[in-house]
Amino acid sequence: MVDTEKFKGIMIALYAAYDDEGNVDPARVRKLARHYANKGVKGLYVGGSSGEGMLQTAAERKVVLEAVMEEVGGELTVIAHVGAASTRESVELAKHAEAAGADAISAVPAIYYRLSPASVERHWQEMIDSTSLPFIIYHIPQTTGFHLSADLLTRMAAQDKVIGVKISSESTYELQQFKAIGGPDFLVLNGPDEQYLAGRSIGADGGIGGTYGVMPELFLKLESCYREGRMEEAKAWQFKINEIIKNLLSFPSLYGACKAVLKLQGVECGEPRLPLLPVPQADLGRIALLQKQIHEYTGEALASAQV
Numbered sequence: 501m502v503d504t505e506k507f508k509g510i511m512i513a514l515y516a517a518y519d520d521e522g523n524v525d526p527a528r529v530r531k532l533a534r535h536y537a538n539k540g541v542k543g544l545y546v547g548g549s550s551g552e553g554m555l556q557t558a559a560e561r562k563v564v565l566e567a568v569m570e571e572v573g574g575e576l577t578v579i580a581h582v583g584a585a586s587t588r589e590s591v592e593l594a595k596h597a598e599a600a601g602a603d604a605i606s607a608v609p610a611i612y613y614r615l616s617p618a619s620v621e622r623h624w625q626e627m628i629d630s631t632s633l634p635f636i637i638y639h640i641p642q643t644t645g646f647h648l649s650a651d652l653l654t655r656m657a658a659q660d661k662v663i664g665v666k667i668s669s670e671s672t673y674e675l676q677q678f679k680a681i682g683g684p685d686f687l688v689l690n691g692p693d694e695q696y697l698a699g700r701s702i703g704a705d706g707g708i709g710g711t712y713g714v715m716p717e718l719f720l721k722l723e724s725c726y727r728e729g730r731m732e733e734a735k736a737w738q739f740k741i742n743e744i745i746k747n748l749l750s751f752p753s754l755y756g757a758c759k760a761v762l763k764l765q766g767v768e769c770g771e772p773r774l775p776l777l778p779v780p781q782a783d784l785g786r787i788a789l790l791q792k793q794i795h796e797y798t799g800e801a802l803a804s805a806q807v
């Protein structure tokens with residue numbers, strides 16, 4: 501039986517970190533991972549959507565995971581997203597994740613081809629069978645086009661190694677249904693950061709999110725209010741977070757905006773890889789204003805923690 505406690509809480513979907521020429525930069529990856537370890541988050545989700553795993557070669561993805569493990573392995577929970585277009589590459593990455601010491605692997609159904617449930621099941625099963633690591637399904641139908649059915653989830657969740665699902669679809673009803681299918685010990689991790697509180701309230705055990713990375717203190721605060729039953733306060737923090745997210749989503753790419761904000765926080769991880777667009781020069785003033793707002797809210801969150 502896998503102890504799932506270490507997967508519950510605030511898990512950052514780690515951004516990709518590149519040098520100024522756009523190459524994966526292990527030193528910047530380590531600095532980014534350390535930045536979050538120092539903030540007190542539960543763990544990192546490496547190589548997912550925010551991590552641009554789908555835009556990197558398998559060799560690059562291995563370098564990223566190794567850098568993360570060297571910096572925070574054993575200190576933070578590390579989930580390696582190993583999903584790739586082919587099952588072969590996903591299995592290669594899964595085996596590498598086990599050798600590197602990751603705590604779990606996770607994968608999207610696959611990309612580009614329209615796949616049948618049988619095909620996705622086989623794809624995931626090959627990864628699951630290739631290691632002794634726990635497996636977390638990554639359900640993100642708006643990007644993969646594959647909708648995880650109750651039937652398939654039921655079959656997957658029946659396996660001991662399949663410990664949970666990260667659900668990035670926007671339906672909290674679906675989240676609640678997934679929890680009901682998996683049962684109380686099956687992890688359900690909230691994907692839409694805008695609905696963290698709604699997801700938690702309806703059964704999520706924690707969350708994995710991309711925007712957590714520019715405001716971890718606010719999500720940690722929201723989580724602690726929720727745990728302590730201070731729902732009105734939790735709601736107020738979720739609303740503040742949503743102001744920031746709405747703003748982040750107004751830039752040409754979310755990840756470009758997040759990285760530009762992070763740079764102002766003193767952590768450089770380059771621009772996103774094309775086709776994800778960086779922030780245009782003309783929009784840098786808006787990024788500065790956004791960072792100012794995050795800074796103010798973070799100050800409030802930290803001050804209220806001391807009361």
Ligand SMILES: CC(=O)N[C@@H]([C@@H](O)[C@H](O)[C@H](O)CO)[C@@H](O)CC(=O)C(=O)O
Nearest residue numbers: 513548549550668691692693708709710
């Ligand atoms: C569709 C999507 O990218 N969803 C994000 C959210 O963090 C999302 O960026 C946020 O809710 C803003 O819309 C995460 O669920 C994805 C994620 O955790 C990842 O980067 O792997």
